[in-house]
Amino acid sequence: MFPFRVRTTGILFAGAALAGSGVLAAPSAQAVSGVRYVTPGQSVQAAVDAAGSGGTVVLAPGTYPGDVSITQSGVRLIGPRTGRAEIVPGANASCGGYGICVFGSSGNLLKNVRVDGVTVTGFAKTGVMGRYTDGFTVTGVRSRSNGEHGIGEEFSVRGVFTGNTAQDNAQSGLFVGDATAAKGTKVVGNSASGNRIGVHIRRGRDLGVTANTLTGNCAGVFVVGDSSSPVAGDLDITGNRIVENNRYCPPNPRIAYIQGSGIVLTGAQQVRITGNTITGNQGASPMSGGIVMAPSISGAPTSFQTVVGNTVRNNVPADLAERDPRGSGTRYLGNSCTRSEPAGNC
DSSP: OOOOOOOOTTOOOSHHHHHHHTSOSSOOOEEETTEEEEOTTSOHHHHHHHHOTTOEEEEOSEEEESOEEEOSTTOEEEOOSSSOEEEEOOSOOTTTTOSEEEEOBTTBOEESOEEESOEEEOOSSOSEEEESEESOEEESOEEESOSSOSEEEESOBSOEEESOEEESOSSEEEEEEEETTOOSEEEESOEEESSSEEEEEEEEBSEEEESOEEESSSEEEEEEOTTOSSOSBOOEEESOEEEOOOOOBOOOSSSOOBOSEEEEEESOBSOEEESOEEEOOBOOSTTOEEEEEEOOTTOOOOBOOEEESOEEESOBSOSEEEOOTTOOOOEEESOBOSOEESTTOO
8 A cells, every 4th residue: 555645736836936037046846735846947955955854845747857865854755646757867966876865874763754656767876775764665666777776775674665666777676785673674566677686685684575576687586694693584575476587697796697596595594485476587697596595705604594385487497496505404395396406395
């Protein structure tokens, strides 16, 4: 269920009058009943700053050059009910390469910031990023062709990412990082395609990846544990559709090339993989296959997973693959699959 969307129909804007008078080169948004409405040519950043903590900013359809920095709790940035409000790079660069940045600090988490129904395109870093946040919610956003991630959070708790589309981003479509106390972050009902990784969890715990559609990436879901403490994992990957993630992504200094990977776990423990459909992921990388337990570059074992009730078919070279010699204790129950490494887990 998505949050309410404030209607823009019937609202009168002051922008045209101000521009015609020559008083302002870039008119400011008009506030009506505590909500600030912005039309193309007006400054989204100025409206967010004026709205303040707990304020709401609603964008009319159109293109808005320049990034948007949110530094107060409770702010809501909302796109139009119909049409598209698209945020693209421009002269304003307060986010340092991010499209929409919601940045608190370790001693001051920004709480209950919401971004809903906008499009963010073409930024050098992540399209929509929360850092040091609590309850950061991103719904109905389209984030595409950004230089890092589509949508993500770091050092944050209780995030909600639902109903978004992440397409053709250089790294992951959806990203949760450095959150070993994530306290219930949810990645639910999103679509990710054409990215390096569909959903990327790095050093994360206590979160859920549920009912997402991940296709045409190099890997569908990638969970990286490294050597974090507490150990990354203790999370749920449930009810996702992970199909034909067969793009080629070149290696980097930390990992081999990625291609044809459904779900990859490396250095994570106690991950529960249940009720997913994972088909047609095919390649020859050390991480290719349907569900793959891969060695961690840090040496942390990939152990004690629960893999239950998944449909895992037509993945190459294997539907289920144990490739971490340090790994142990993973249970495979009730999966529909054909080939496993080693044999006997299907």
